[in-house]
Amino acid sequence: MHAYANPTRFLAIARPLTPWLLGLGIALLLVGAWAGLALVPGDYKQGETARILYVHVPSAWLGMGGWTALAVAGLVQLVWRHPLAGIAARAIAVPGMVFTALCLATGSIWGKPTWGTWWEWDGRMTSMLVLLFLYAGFVALTMGDEGQRQGGTLPRGAAVYALVGAVNIPIINRSVVWWNSLHQGPSITLRGSSIDGALLWPLGLTLLGFSLLFGAIVLMRMRRIIADNRVAARLRRMADEES
Amino acid sequence: MTGVISGGGQWAYVAAAYGLTALLTGVVLWHSWRAMAKAEKRSDALRRDRT
Numbered sequence: 001m002h003a004y005a006n007p008t009r010f011l012a013i014a015r016p017l018t019p020w021l022l023g024l025g026i027a028l029l030l031v032g033a034w035a036g037l038a039l040v041p042g043d044y045k046q047g048e049t050a051r052i053l054y055v056h057v058p059s060a061w062l063g064m065g066g067w068t069a070l071a072v073a074g075l076v077q078l079v080w081r082h083p084l085a086g087i088a089a090r091a092i093a094v095p096g097m098v099f100t101a102l103c104l105a106t107g108s109i110w111g112k113p114t115w116g117t118w119w120e121w122d123g124r125m126t127s128m129l130v131l132l133f134l135y136a137g138f139v140a141l142t143m144g145d146e147g148q149r150q151g152g153t154l155p156r157g158a159a160v161y162a163l164v165g166a167v168n169i170p171i172i173n174r175s176v177v178w179w180n181s182l183h184q185g186p187s188i189t190l191r192g193s194s195i196d197g198a199l200l201w202p203l204g205l206t207l208l209g210f211s212l213l214f215g216a217i218v219l220m221r222m223r224r225i226i227a228d229n230r231v232a233a234r235l236r237r238m239a240d241e242e243s
Numbered sequence: 244m245t246g247v248i249s250g251g252g253q254w255a256y257v258a259a260a261y262g263l264t265a266l267l268t269g270v271v272l273w274h275s276w277r278a279m280a281k282a283e284k285r286s287d288a289l290r291r292d293r294t
Contacts, residue, residue, distance in 0.1 A: 052257055102267055106263065110256065113253055113256050220278075221278070231286050234289050
């Protein structure tokens with residue numbers, strides 16, 4: 001891992017990887033969405049609205065997975081002072097927040113025709129809303145701070161905030177078990193899936209497609225921060241040479 | 244049994260969910276790509292000027 005602490009080594013991998021992740025992600029998403037909308041049958045109980053599953057579940061996965069990655073990056077920076085960890089955390093925050101918002105919005109759109117309400121203060125929805133607020137707090141803490149101008153490292157407080165916020169991830173995951181409310185229980189567990197195979201396979205495509213796309217977006221944002229850092233360093237050197 | 248809203252009306256909700264997902268994903272993707280391209284172009288131009 002430390003071998004890639006050097007931004008030059010990281011860029012040698014990130015540059016060719018970005019278009020591959022992007023292209024493959026978009027291709028899988030298009031096939032998965034087409035299958036989810038046109039190929040698979042509607043659900044016997046929920047009808048056509050069950051097709052929202054193919055965008056709602058990947059959004060939830062990326063919102064929660066994004067914060068998990070952000071917390072790991074915060075830990076890596078606190079313990080090993082890995083220079084790319086802070087850059088990665090900054091790059092994850094905005095797309096993670098967007099997918100969390102999408103999870104809440106698509107869930108709400110799904111809830112209206114299924115439950116008869118746009119919103120219910122149940123455990124799953126409330127804990128997901130807390131995750132959105134956590135992301136917003138992290139973005140506010142790290143946007144335009146001194147660390148962003150000096151190599152992209154996270155302020156110590158932001159790294160600790162990322163770690164403490166990770167407490168919410170298992171709460172989101174277990175919320176449908178701990179608090180029995182409108183949101184359905186876990187459909188996919190380690191022991192199997194309660195969703196029929198005929199409806200399940202496009203979900204694999206959209207989950208993988210969104211994950212690759214998320215990876216491409218994070219790489220793009222990391223490359224942007226590294227390029228900005230290089231510009232700032234060169235401008236500083238030029239100013240020093242002139243004075 | 245179907246949901247509270249059944250029949251053709253359900254497709255409007257499906258379209259709204261997919262449309263919103265495509266829109267927000269497209270915006271974050273476009274913004275990330277544009278910001279990266281601009282920053283790397285600036286960095287490369289500055290490096291060329293120095294050599």
